[in-house]
Amino acid sequence: MSKEDKQAVAGLIADGLGGEPYYGIVVIEDGVIERMIKTGTSQHDLETMAIDIELAQAELESAQAELESAHAELESALADLQSAVSDKGGALHITRAEKAIIAPGFVDLHVHGGGGADVMDADKEQLAVMIGHHLRHGSTSIVATTMTAPKADIEKALATVETFRCTSPLGGAIIGVHLEGPFISPVYPGAQNPSHIAAAHADWIEDWNARHPGLLRILTLAPETEGAEKTIRTAVSHGIVAACGHSNATYDMMQSAIGWGVTHSVHCCNGMRPFHHREPGVVGAILLHAELSTELIMDGHHLHPASSDLVRRVKGNRVCVVTDAMRASGMPDGEYTLGDLDVNVREGIARLKEDGSLAGSTLTMQSALAELIRQHGLALHEALPHATSIPAGIIGAADKGRIEAGAAADLLLLDPAAYTVQEVMLGGSWIGVEGS
Ligand SMILES: [Zn+2]
Structure with missing residues (x-):
């Protein structure tokens, strides 16, 4: 041209x-x-x-x-x-x-894998498979998400994502990394391996950010973890969104965490202290505080439709949908791994072999959007921001997830029905x- x-x-x-x-x-x-x-x-x-x-x-x-x-x-x-x-x-x-x-193309803030591949494989070819899978289903902005794993494994994954981003023709679809753990609560590990949980290390974040400037976009941690305050403040000072997740924090602790700079929370209601009328917990803090944005895993299994509807109605334009997809997204039922844990996938539902905990989803953003529309009775244009401009705004990517002058030309042609x-x-x- x-x-x-x-x-x-x-x-x-x-x-x-x-x-x-x-x-x-x-x-x-x-x-x-x-x-x-x-x-x-x-x-x-x-x-x-x-x-x-x-x-x-x-x-x-x-x-x-x-x-x-x-x-x-x-x-x-x-x-x-x-x-x-x-x-x-x-x-x-x-x-x-x-x-x-x-x-506009979808923006997925929370995605571990797909097409049989996982970010933690730390392999360029595998990453191409995963990104290709989600891209073909409409995710033009992907925040590649790591797991609670040994430090060296996380570092390998970061280096691989960085190389892929700079050298692959599909690299433009990765807009950063979401670190999910390892500074999380052993009480709510979900499908993260508890044996790799670590106390919060601000120096790791300093080091990783120095080695890969601009790569880290979200840090999910439990604010009650030892060392969390310093780590949150460090992340925020580098423009990394501090998110609460896999946390047993009390409501009071959440108020402190907001003061330290936490502005986001991952997969609302999943892997966190629930709402109790005498101890509103993490969920109570998310619902009450406009400072906190949040995510919904819209696969029809992680949340009762009434729960996701409640969160969306209360949070309005502070809630986005994510896939939290693991490697079985786009793959047949069978046996898979998530991190170093074994997972069974039956009828598209991924569960840890060991205790049956939900282990990520097999969603694509396309199916998450369709589920949001269907469950909440929304029109396409009402649901679309939750999969595009809202998640982009949460990480300050002002040129993504929108069709307007100056935005990236990341577009989809969507079947209207x-x-x-x-x-x-x-x-x-x-x-x-x-x-x-
Ligand atoms: Zn999680």
Whole structure:
């Protein structure tokens, strides 16, 4: 492509910021959204209208006329754009989103593995498998998540992610690392191996951040762990989000932790001291304090639908969905490992062999979004921010998870009824999604 070339993705756009979908054009230059051209606001979709037998004939006809005029306006705006670009000696590469909604790529803050691979494998080829799997299911911004493991194993994983990020064509999909442990509570280890739990070491965070500047984005720890205050303050001073998780903290302890700089909490309700009316615990602190954002594992197993609905209603735009996926995501049922623990996967549910604890999920962000829409009865544009702009905002990635001027050209074409991902654009390039 020459310097003057641009790309245009035209159709019905859901911006990821919660706005109602509109017809328009995403104009892209050098992997970045240069500007948006809004051409119409028709909410109607011919495919869905045609099957809605309740819709009165007159209403159907007027909706059809509205839709046709929105399409005509879109085509004329495309023609104008094409001549403006060619006047400057460039070419316009057009993608029309037909029978699809244009949405920003998903942002997954918590993902251990997928496609049979895991971040802790510390292997570049395995990482490519995992990233490829989640990318094909729409996650264009992935925070690769480590486990509670020996220090040397975590360091190997960090080095591998860093190399992959800088050298692989898919490296742009990794926007950092989420350290889940090893500074967690032995009372709530979940599927983290308790024998690798360590007291909180601020010096490890200093060292890892110095070796890999900008790589660490989230540190999940239990704030009641010895050394936590200094470690939290150190993380925050380097721009790393301090998150509470796998924690037995009391409500009072959580208030202190917020004072030290904790602003996020992982997989709400899972692996933490629950709410009790005389000891509101970690869950009570998350629900009450706007300073704390949180995550939901929307797989229909980690949370009762009423629990996830309660958290979303109370937390509003401070809650995101995550996959917390382990290596069996996208794989058949069978026997797997998570860290160095054995896991059985039956009907897509991963459990530790030893005690039956849930051991991560087999989700993709595409299925987490569909579950959120289905369970909570939301429209696509209402649910979408929880998978895009909200998680991006939690880690301060202001150019991700949104369709607006200046944002990264990470786009999806989504099926408007099944919410499945048809096409994925990463940094201005369409990647193949076949075989997903
Ligand atoms: Zn966890």
